[in-house]
Amino acid sequence: MEGRLGPGDRLPSERDLSADLGVGRSSVREALRVLEVMGLIRTATGSGPQSGAIVIATPAGGMQQLLRLQVAAQGFPIADVVQTRLVLEGAVAASLAASESRDTAAAHALLDAMDDADLPAPEFLALDAQLHLALAEASGNSVIAAMMAGLRSAIESYVLEGSARIDDWRGMAERLRAEHRALVAAIESGDGDSARSLVHDHIIGYYTASGLVPDAAL
Amino acid sequence: MEGRLGPGDRLPSERDLSADLGVGRSSVREALRVLEVMGLIRTATGSGPQSGAIVIATPAGGMQQLLRLQVAAQGFPIADVVQTRLVLEGAVAASLAASESRDTAAAHALLDAMDDADLPAPEFLALDAQLHLALAEASGNSVIAAMMAGLRSAIESYVLEGSARIDDWRGMAERLRAEHRALVAAIESGDGDSARSLVHDHIIGYYTASGLVPDAAL
Numbered sequence: 001m002e003g004r005l006g007p008g009d010r011l012p013s014e015r016d017l018s019a020d021l022g023v024g025r026s027s028v029r030e031a032l033r034v035l036e037v038m039g040l041i042r043t044a045t046g047s048g049p050q051s052g053a054i055v056i057a058t059p060a061g062g063m064q065q066l067l068r069l070q071v072a073a074q075g076f077p078i079a080d081v082v083q084t085r086l087v088l089e090g091a092v093a094a095s096l097a098a099s100e101s102r103d104t105a106a107a108h109a110l111l112d113a114m115d116d117a118d119l120p121a122p123e124f125l126a127l128d129a130q131l132h133l134a135l136a137e138a139s140g141n142s143v144i145a146a147m148m149a150g151l152r153s154a155i156e157s158y159v160l161e162g163s164a165r166i167d168d169w170r171g172m173a174e175r176l177r178a179e180h181r182a183l184v185a186a187i188e189s190g191d192g193d194s195a196r197s198l199v200h201d202h203i204i205g206y207y208t209a210s211g212l213v214p215d216a217a218l
Numbered sequence: 219m220e221g222r223l224g225p226g227d228r229l230p231s232e233r234d235l236s237a238d239l240g241v242g243r244s245s246v247r248e249a250l251r252v253l254e255v256m257g258l259i260r261t262a263t264g265s266g267p268q269s270g271a272i273v274i275a276t277p278a279g280g281m282q283q284l285l286r287l288q289v290a291a292q293g294f295p296i297a298d299v300v301q302t303r304l305v306l307e308g309a310v311a312a313s314l315a316a317s318e319s320r321d322t323a324a325a326h327a328l329l330d331a332m333d334d335a336d337l338p339a340p341e342f343l344a345l346d347a348q349l350h351l352a353l354a355e356a357s358g359n360s361v362i363a364a365m366m367a368g369l370r371s372a373i374e375s376y377v378l379e380g381s382a383r384i385d386d387w388r389g390m391a392e393r394l395r396a397e398h399r400a401l402v403a404a405i406e407s408g409d410g411d412s413a414r415s416l417v418h419d420h421i422i423g424y425y426t427a428s429g430l431v432p433d434a435a436l
Contacts, residue, residue, distance in 0.1 A: 001287070002290075006292040030247060030248050033251065034255045038283070038284050038288070040288065040293070059284070066281065066284055069219070069253070069258055070277040073258055073275040074225060075277040077360065084359060084362050141301055142295065143302040144301075
């Protein structure tokens with residue numbers, strides 16, 4: 001918390017931390033496990049001088065764990081998660097449309113991969129999630145990208161269950177493909193207002209069609 | 219993750235978890251500590267039948283820990299944190315303005331408390347943070363409220379340091395008071411566009427005046 005350690009720096013060994021802080025080895029180990037799950041350190045095995053944990057600071061993984069667990073334990077209602085996605089995705093779309101250096105190559109590769117008409121719903125939805133994340137990453141804000149990845153992963157199982165409630169999956173996939181292409185086109189033409197409203201309608205449309213969230217909750 | 223446990227439910231004791239899962243007591247204890255820091259459970263001491271951890275699912279605390287540590291370890295750049303605050307606070311202001319059942323009583327109590335002209339900067343800034351959080355909570359989205367609390371707390375020490383770089387603190391406090399009142403008034407008159415742009419300018423104004431983030435980074 002004092003800002004003295006950053007990515008690549010090594011923590012003292014468990015033994016040294018225990019001696020320096022005057023606490024038992026098991027307390028040190030518990031603290032290291034917490035930091036590991038939060039994506040702050042990678043722990044190494046062994047007991048030599050190279051055995052200390054390394055600061056990695058990869059926040060996306062920690063955010064994902066936290067949001068998945070909190071949604072599962074009913075700490076966050078699904079409707080609030082969906083609403084937050086709408087806010088963040090709208091901001092990403094508008095900011096990409098306004099950017100002069102946006103790189104949509106990853107998005108195009110995913111759009112093409114989703115054109116395969118024989119993709120089963122789970123594979124399609126996995127590519128769909130990757131597309132939304134690729135746009136967030138292209139927007140360059142690491143906090144928003146980590147939050148979006150976490151929120152999407154927190155409701156992943158509900159999204160999959162929802163797809164089973166859609167009678168005409170091929171028709172739905174066709175619609176999602178067209179919506180994705182329209183969104184990326186609006187971003188590339190620099191039309192932020194359209195991009196924002198297209199991504200909004202796209203998300204709401206899927207969630208209501210799959211019965212994930214009642215229309216009234218949004 | 220299977221959704222079988224919710225707030226108020228009790229986990230089996232450490233001893234039972236260890237026996238049921240076939241892992242050592244220390245592994246169980248590490249996992250419980252992780253869940254505790256993430257705000258998912260409250261652990262009880264003792265070893266009787268009432269000794270198991272209780273599911274609490276209070277995500278705000280876990281989010282705060284995660285974001286504080288990741289910002290401190292340079293996992294998230296400050297400019298990205300500030301930009302995300304702008305997105306979330308703008309959405310909160312617009313959604314409150316559009317709401318017919320908004321409750322701004324807590325916000326008004328904080329506005330009044332901030333009128334004390336003798337408040338030192340740290341006390342003023344603590345009330346300021348509470349005001350922004352009270353608005354997020356009034357908007358009713360628990361995910362956005364937890365994220366905003368976490369983001370604000372992640373940059374708390376930078377905000378405090380920044381206040382020391384402001385020569386005329388009394389003048390700045392006067393300006394912040396006026397901006398807060400104008401924001402709450404715009405929300406109460408149902409003017410979402412004004413509320414959104416007032417909160418945007420308010421945040422940017424303070425961060426650039428205190429040298430926390432260069433204007434160009436936003």
